[in-house]
Amino acid sequence: MKIFCLASAGAQASMYSDLKKAMGKAGEIIPIEYPGHGTRMSEPLIGSMKDLVGWCEEDIKKQLKDKAEPFMLLGHSMGSIICYQLENLFKSEGYNLKKVVLAACQAPNFWLDYIGNIEEMDNKEFLEYVASIGGVPEELLENEFFKEIYTDIIRNDFVLLKRYVPQINKVETPLVLINGNKDQLVGERWKYWQLYSQNETQYFQLDENHFVVKDTNEMRDILKSVS
Template sequence: MNLYCIPYAGCSARVYDSWQQHLPDHVTVVPLELPGRGSRCVEEPIDELAALLADLYQQLDPGSPYALFGHSYGAVIAFELAKLLRAKGDPEPSALLLSASRAPRLLGADADTHRLSDAELTERLAELGGTPQELLENEELMEIYLPVIRADYRILGEYGTGTPGRVGCPVVAFYGDADDEADLASVEEWAHYTDGSFGVRKIHGDHFFLHAAESELVAAVEAVCTKGESS
């Protein structure tokens, strides 16, 4: 099975490089790099959802067994990618794994983030805690980084707060027990966005448990991928 992984806003897919060592050989981690970061850092970031989905779709092989994983912003993109696959008549993922993300209708808090000034956006990133302090304090690097994070937040800001369709595959949502951004109640709302089964998994940590509780999270992901534990 291929496990396609989408990173959170502003982050490179290299955040998933260490996952393979925690997983059995029959699960292959395939990080999906977005333009403007990591191995694609020379490309312009994409700030329009349809264009980003078209880009990511080209990186998939839906003809082979696969699952989709996304963290925070990446969870929203993973959901939309699964919707696109369904609309195209492609095989849907065996599981859609959504991590640290409020359900779409609850995303209004991020609506204006992409409109903040550089200073205000930097302050917001510092409050969230997912950006290394050394990056936030490096003006030259921030000149490169801010357009990337701003593109991601523009997609979130223009995403809307309705119920934008459903997927047909099983959905499993992960939440951090100390996460103020996406608590249990907001994560449980994802149940309304699938025609398949739905399950919730608690992970110890705050919004960035992807880092602090990596082994716990990957073990939970493996259970879903290999044992079908979605309920």
């Protein structure tokens, strides 16, 4: 089964490369590269969540044979927010979406309450702020190439999130929720997804921080068990 994977703010589709290798033939991991990120860096960044969700929907549709082909969605952090909005679109259009896997994402009633006044911060202040809330791995802050190339990308995505007004709907598709027990950004707020689910909801907690998808063996085992 195809598993379309949506990345976190500022990240590239390559964040799922290790998971793709770990899954092998157990599932077809298909990372989605947002415009302005990674291999699409030459393209302009998208400036609104609504437009980014729409772009992802069209990109995924191109990679499905037809509406009857079964598939799953997997998102991490911002990617989970995109998956949540995509679920309603795909179900309303009759697509065969089997599972939605949301990793490191708080429930809609808590969304975006952590984002500060980032538009007035300079690059140094912004990166320190994002690191302080656990939104970027600390080791990347020591990488000058990362800071030079990716700061604008991360800032764009965080501004996109800050301005986002979610369309809150009940989820018809079975949910799979994954969180790290050391994730200070999401904390216990991931458990409230049950309020938005009309179907089966499964919970998995790993011994990780916010970047829970880096635990590829655990993620592989969970995906194999739910697909």
